[in-house]
Amino acid sequence: MALPKRQTDIGPPKYDQFIPPVIKKNYGKWKYHEVLTGGTMVHVAESGDTLHTVRVASPRILSTETIRDICDMAERYCEGYLRFTTRNNVEFLVSDKSKMEPLLKELKEKKYSVGGIGPRISNIVHTQGWVHCHSACTDASGMVKAIMDDVYDYFTTKELPNKVRLAVACCVNMCGAVHCSDIAVVAVHRKVPTINHELVTKVCEIPTTVASCPTSAIRPNPKEKTVTINEEKCMYCGNCFTVCPPIDIHKPDEDGVAIVVGGKIGSLRTSPKFSKLAIPFFYNEPPRWPKVVAAVRNILETYAKNAKKHERVGEWIERIGWESFFKLTGIEFTFQHIDDFTFARDTFRTSAAFKY
Amino acid sequence: MSGKYKTPLLDELEKGPWPSFVTEIKKAAKKSPMADDELGQLEKSYRTKRGYWKHGGIVGVLGYGGGVIGRYSSLPEEFPGIAHFHTVRINQTSGFFYTAEALKMICDIWDKYGSGLTNMHGSTGDLVLLGTTTENLEAIFAEYSSRGWDLGGSGSAMRTPSCCVGPGRCEWSNIDTLDITYTLTQEFQDELHRPAFPYKFKIKTAGCAVDCVAAIARADLSIIGTWKGNIQIDQAEVKKYADAGMNIQAEIVEMCPTNCMSYNGTLKINDAECSRCMHCIAKMTKALRSGKEKGATLLVGSKAPIVVGSLLSWVIVPFIKVDAPYTELKDMIRKMIGWWDDTAKPRERIGEVIEAEGMRSFLEAIGVPAQPQQVKEPRKDPFFFWEESDFQK
Numbered sequence: 001m002a003l004p005k006r007q008t009d010i011g012p013p014k015y016d017q018f019i020p021p022v023i024k025k026n027y028g029k030w031k032y033h034e035v036l037t038g039g040t041m042v043h044v045a046e047s048g049d050t051l052h053t054v055r056v057a058s059p060r061i062l063s064t065e066t067i068r069d070i071c072d073m074a075e076r077y078c079e080g081y082l083r084f085t086t087r088n089n090v091e092f093l094v095s096d097k098s099k100m101e102p103l104l105k106e107l108k109e110k111k112y113s114v115g116g117i118g119p120r121i122s123n124i125v126h127t128q129g130w131v132h133c134h135s136a137c138t139d140a141s142g143m144v145k146a147i148m149d150d151v152y153d154y155f156t157t158k159e160l161p162n163k164v165r166l167a168v169a170c171c172v173n174m175c176g177a178v179h180c181s182d183i184a185v186v187a188v189h190r191k192v193p194t195i196n197h198e199l200v201t202k203v204c205e206i207p208t209t210v211a212s213c214p215t216s217a218i219r220p221n222p223k224e225k226t227v228t229i230n231e232e233k234c235m236y237c238g239n240c241f242t243v244c245p246p247i248d249i250h251k252p253d254e255d256g257v258a259i260v261v262g263g264k265i266g267s268l269r270t271s272p273k274f275s276k277l278a279i280p281f282f283y284n285e286p287p288r289w290p291k292v293v294a295a296v297r298n299i300l301e302t303y304a305k306n307a308k309k310h311e312r313v314g315e316w317i318e319r320i321g322w323e324s325f326f327k328l329t330g331i332e333f334t335f336q337h338i339d340d341f342t343f344a345r346d347t348f349r350t351s352a353a354f355k356y
Numbered sequence: 357m358s359g360k361y362k363t364p365l366l367d368e369l370e371k372g373p374w375p376s377f378v379t380e381i382k383k384a385a386k387k388s389p390m391a392d393d394e395l396g397q398l399e400k401s402y403r404t405k406r407g408y409w410k411h412g413g414i415v416g417v418l419g420y421g422g423g424v425i426g427r428y429s430s431l432p433e434e435f436p437g438i439a440h441f442h443t444v445r446i447n448q449t450s451g452f453f454y455t456a457e458a459l460k461m462i463c464d465i466w467d468k469y470g471s472g473l474t475n476m477h478g479s480t481g482d483l484v485l486l487g488t489t490t491e492n493l494e495a496i497f498a499e500y501s502s503r504g505w506d507l508g509g510s511g512s513a514m515r516t517p518s519c520c521v522g523p524g525r526c527e528w529s530n531i532d533t534l535d536i537t538y539t540l541t542q543e544f545q546d547e548l549h550r551p552a553f554p555y556k557f558k559i560k561t562a563g564c565a566v567d568c569v570a571a572i573a574r575a576d577l578s579i580i581g582t583w584k585g586n587i588q589i590d591q592a593e594v595k596k597y598a599d600a601g602m603n604i605q606a607e608i609v610e611m612c613p614t615n616c617m618s619y620n621g622t623l624k625i626n627d628a629e630c631s632r633c634m635h636c637i638a639k640m641t642k643a644l645r646s647g648k649e650k651g652a653t654l655l656v657g658s659k660a661p662i663v664v665g666s667l668l669s670w671v672i673v674p675f676i677k678v679d680a681p682y683t684e685l686k687d688m689i690r691k692m693i694g695w696w697d698d699t700a701k702p703r704e705r706i707g708e709v710i711e712a713e714g715m716r717s718f719l720e721a722i723g724v725p726a727q728p729q730q731v732k733e734p735r736k737d738p739f740f741f742w743e744e745s746d747f748q749k
Contacts, residue, residue, distance in 0.1 A: 009506070011538075012541060015524070023524050028523035030525065065472070067476070071463075082459075084477060085452070113374060127479065134407065134412070139398075173660060180666075252406040255405070265572055286401075
């Protein structure tokens with residue numbers, strides 16, 4: 001069967017073909033919005049027109065079967081119009097308010113999860129994990145599923161002091177926004193990689209491999225046409241593995257995950273912040289990582305109990321001080337918490353005023 | 357063809373209320389032996405706690421250097437269906453708006469040539485099709501491109517630009533994020549499809565400082581909408597918030613980072629002191645609107661931690677007008693990329709190059725003067741360079 005004629009460099013189709021008439025009419029002229037429930041909101045335009053939105057959870061990995069089911073509902077209740085959010089939720093764009101009730105009814109019957117709007121947990125931004133990545137040191141999708149099952153009420157109904165953005169990255173490459181999330185999990189290695197010298201000689205470019213190391217732990221071994229690693233200097237980032245796969249960073253029995261907290265992206269009230277280390281390590285415990293799930297819940301609930309209204313996790317911690325954060329959460333403070341890398345000197349305390 | 361594997365560990369992840377990715381893979385596996393083998397290999401990963409994917413090989417479509425990421429199972433004999441399991445990145449629409457008709461078309465083609473599994477969406481923003489073979493790539497590209505859909509970016513190239521919902525459905529958006537993203541994507545088609553940069557370059561556009569697309573943390577160039585002029589106040593709506601129980605003193609006035617507000621039945625803002633953080637506007641959206649002169653702040657440099665630490669983007673151009681056809685913005689981006697391309701070592705992001713070369717070098721190359729808005733504070737050390745041009749002043 002002949003294929004249609006290919007085109008190149010056309011870019012994506014223009015967005016205006018995919019927006020409902022009410023958006024076309026009121027584009028850039030929205031006046032305000034109201035959060036109606038944990039998963040529904042209404043936007044009101046200056047013209048008085050309204051657009052209702054129903055936000056639904058997605059595991060991000062979607063089969064075409066599920067996408068078709070979502071599309072069928074969009075056709076029944078939204079004249080076919082829908083969108084996805086930057087956190088991978090599905091949004092039904094309902095122009096006719098009377099369609100809200102039947103849409104919500106069908107979503108409930110089919111066990112879709114409606115939520116993620118307002119001062120709550122939205123979907124977890126995450127990476128491919130064992131599902132599809134060569135570099136994964138844990139499985140992101142499984143951990144996300146286990147965490148979201150546990151904090152489910154905070155997605156659908158229960159409120160928090162402010163929104164809480166969760167992320168999971170399956171290695172330190174952090175293809176998700178782990179480095180600026182309220183609470184996030186990042187998979188880490190803890191052992192110096194193992195070198196398959198014979199293969200390094202065959203497949204790796206030695207200068208690139210040496211240059212890939214941020215701590216200059218890798219030295220060339222020209223005689224053997226391979227490299228050596230200074231074990232004292234290696235901090236297990238795995239960047240060498242990325243450029244030279246025979247340097248195997250994976251150690252399934254020693255790999256695991258760390259939990260970082262207090263990051264944010266918006267400039268509201270305080271500047272955007274990086275996430276900082278809360279818990280340096282948990283072993284991988286598939287399929288449901290119970291210790292990680294419990295640790296996330298502990299941090300979340302300590303925040304919910306102690307933060308002021310509108311404070312994000314990082315703002316709450318900065319107000320009370322990190323020493324109080326460790327005390328309130330009961331998390332042990334270790335040598336791993338004290339920075340000894342790029343930005344270390346900015347993190348040491350330079351004041352005689354602190355708490356116990 | 358499906359159900360070849362027993363998956364007791366993954367089955368545990370079909371329990372509980374949150375939607376299950378395992379259920380999605382099983383749905384795809386009913387039709388696709390590739391998805392079934394994906395399930396089998398994943399169960400093995402859950403048993404052994406390690407992945408079985410090889411590094412991506414170089415695969416793609418004729419005339420492009422990106423858009424497809426090669427992926428091969430390291431256990432092709434055990435799981436032959438995923439011996440090839442490549443990713444195809446389809447450039448998403450601005451703001452992720454779709455019609456059911458378009459998405460169903462995308463699904464039909466994908467079921468014909470791939471595993472039936474997708475990511476809606478990938479971290480950079482692309483609509484990700486997960487799992488196909490090398491010999492299907494040209495057909496996939498012909499089918500999609502003939503229907504108006506192109507591939508996204510990968511490798512050392514301009515990556516698929518992405519944005520928040522913007523004026524499509526948000527009262528806070530100061531700029532037309534959807535149109536800016538569409539226009540820039542079209543402008544940089546060559547850079548996007550044919551990797552010729554030192555490393556990746558990402559552009560994200562957010563309508564305001566709430567930054568729902570994480571532009572400030574995840575883009576080499578972060579375009580964030582802002583304004584000049586006074587915040588517009590509707591005192592009647594302020595009163596309604598108070599009547600509805602909002603503690604305006606505690607929740608708004610005392611949480612303002614610049615202490616530029618006061619309230620005694622009437623809300624007052626000293627706009628000269630306002631830093632445009634968005635807190636009050638976001639919490640009292642019916643009562644407050646941003647000032648009338650709209651534009652964007654351009655920030656540069658953010659990235660994830662590989663390899664010497666994460667960066668947030670730095671303010672480079674405090675205020676720039678961004679109205680169609682965006683000539684000034686396009687010129688500025690070309691100057692930024694040109695300097696980076698000339699200066700960077702391989703695999704160096706623009707933020708890292710600015711750190712290595714000094715901010716002055718970058719600012720002078722793109723013709724932007726030094727301004728206090730670019731720094732949190734001036735330098736602390738007494739070691740500063742002087743250039744010949746400084747003596748002429």
